[in-house]
Amino acid sequence: MGTREGTITVGLDPGLRRLALGTLLGAYPGPVPPDWAVDLVADGLAGHTLFGTNVHDPAQVAATTAALRQGRPDVVIAIDEEGGDVTRLAHATGSPYPGNAALGAIGDVALTRRVYEAIGGELAALGVTVNLAPTVDVNTADENPVIGTRSFGADPVRVAAHSAAAVAGLQSTGVAACAKHFPGHGATVADSHHELPTVDVPLDLLRRRDLPPFAAVVAAGAQAVMTAHIRVPALTADGPATFSRAVLVDLLRTEVGFTGAVITDALEMKGAAVAAGGIGPAAVRALAAGADLLCIGAKVDADLIEQVAAEIVAALDDGRLDRARVEEAAGRAAALAAWTRGAGRAPTEGDTDLGYAAARRAVRVEGVLGELGRPLVVQLYAASTMAEGRVPWGLGPHLADVEEVRVVAAEADPESLRRLAGERPIVLVGRHLHRLSGGPELVGALAARHAVTVVEMGWPAQWRPTGVRAFVTTYGASHANGRAAAEALGLAG
Known part of the structure; x- marks a missing residue:
């Protein structure tokens, strides 16, 4: 050649x-x-x-x-x-x-x-x-x-x-x-x-x-x-x-x-x-x-x-x-x-405010959120696809004076998380929880003995956990989705 x-x-x-x-x-x-x-x-x-x-x-x-x-x-x-x-x-x-x-x-x-x-x-x-x-x-x-x-x-x-x-x-x-x-x-x-x-x-x-x-x-x-x-x-x-x-x-x-x-x-x-x-x-x-x-x-x-x-x-x-x-x-x-390169099409300005407003409209809440106060936020590790790449996601950047921990679902100890939360409710954040190894089991174990709200930032499957206070769906994990979820929970800074 x-x-x-x-x-x-x-x-x-x-x-x-x-x-x-x-x-x-x-x-x-x-x-x-x-x-x-x-x-x-x-x-x-x-x-x-x-x-x-x-x-x-x-x-x-x-x-x-x-x-x-x-x-x-x-x-x-x-x-x-x-x-x-x-x-x-x-x-x-x-x-x-x-x-x-x-x-x-x-x-x-x-x-x-x-x-x-x-x-x-x-x-x-x-x-x-x-x-x-x-x-x-x-x-x-x-x-x-x-x-x-x-x-x-x-x-x-x-x-x-x-x-x-x-x-x-x-x-x-x-x-x-x-x-x-x-x-x-x-x-x-x-x-x-x-x-x-x-x-x-x-x-x-x-x-x-x-x-x-x-x-x-x-x-x-x-x-x-x-x-x-x-x-x-x-x-x-x-x-x-x-x-x-x-x-x-x-x-x-x-x-x-x-x-x-x-x-x-x-x-x-x-x-x-x-x-x-x-x-x-x-x-x-x-x-x-x-x-x-x-x-x-x-x-x-x-x-x-x-x-x-x-x-x-x-x-x-x-x-x-x-x-x-x-x-x-x-x-x-x-x-x-x-x-x-054709004529007649002029570049327009981006509109990120539009994006955040749209993300708010997408949030769905099943159950009752109530007053969360300052909960313990538990984000479950989820691998990214090659199409997505390693892009930050979750509620972390949007939280005001709220403790957050990140764990691997299959390795997390429910009792340790309950002790860390104490009297505080737990907000558990994940992506594609229905197919995350150890995810459904962890949610179930926590919800059986603690007040838990779940935030699903992946594809909204038919799976719903039993015993949770509320199930929040964002339909995505972008920065805009994360802010919208934090606002819906009353946790945004």
Whole structure:
């Protein structure tokens, strides 16, 4: 495949290398784009995705996007800024906006549009051109480890309405929306970052349950759709949807009618890389299936980008890829970039007050809160997904003169916590408590002999503990959700 000198792979046809680069969405480490990241953009790389490690503060992000544009003015600069539990701009503190589950629970599509317009305004002001959002999956599995609060809910009609509103709000600011994850990740009980999940359902169920939100965002003009690394046996046999023409061409383009750019979920994820035998082969298979812009992932350097480009060129040489297909893909990626530079869309200001107000509207209280005074707040440790990253969550930042302890549910001793609380009531805070190891047992043991209020900041499953004073649901764990919960409990500073 040739050897690499600087940012150019020796032995590759320059025209084919540029063509291959035009289908790739790279990434780089740190807050300052290294020279190779900018040089590859000048050589034809479609663009880069920004992750939390690339974000320190707004001024730095604006400088970053300006630096990338030095490589080429129409570079695609993408980010995962869903609000709620998935944020890159606010990864150090938590998002000032509630996520999709909270917005879906409120049920006000006009509010959803305004929240996404506010998010889009912030991104546009910083020079970001594509938001890898909204998540439009219908979350029908309470055990879903990767979607959950990122979804507008479990009802396809409600999810479709809010998804269309989110796209309209976001794109009104000139930031392209990328609806994800086609053909629907909401029924999975595995995380495609770590394995290949399976959704084994008949096509008619997929059409009724999972496809309506995608039809709605296509009708709303979504500029991009992201693929899912999930196996749907009725369509994909043993491989992921990302590698399936039946999914990307027959279903998405022909049946749903999408004409924009198809962006893959990160090819470094095991749901794709393992299935293909590596990131390079995964890129070839995704292009052959009908994908246009290939998101390599977060752990990327110049060598990896060159290796993937070289694999695409080799596939053009040996017949695994047709040149017309790659030219079509690069053309759609370029058209996406051109749309974001279109005239008539001025950046708007973000509105974090809107986010906090929306989070308050989402809080639901079952039972009686009463007067808590100064309770003992017990936050249960919950691992974050790779999509979320390690973003702070909970009531801690919002508490006024209230003691808080953090424990691992499966290792916590109920009697020790009761002694620590003394006469004070306990407020127990968790995420996805119904599936947290030791979580339901700890709640039950505490509630049997103590006044306990539970705050659920994850996906609101059907599980409810017995014996608790109240059960509070926030529909997410963003900074805004945490403040809203603290206010509802009368504990906010």
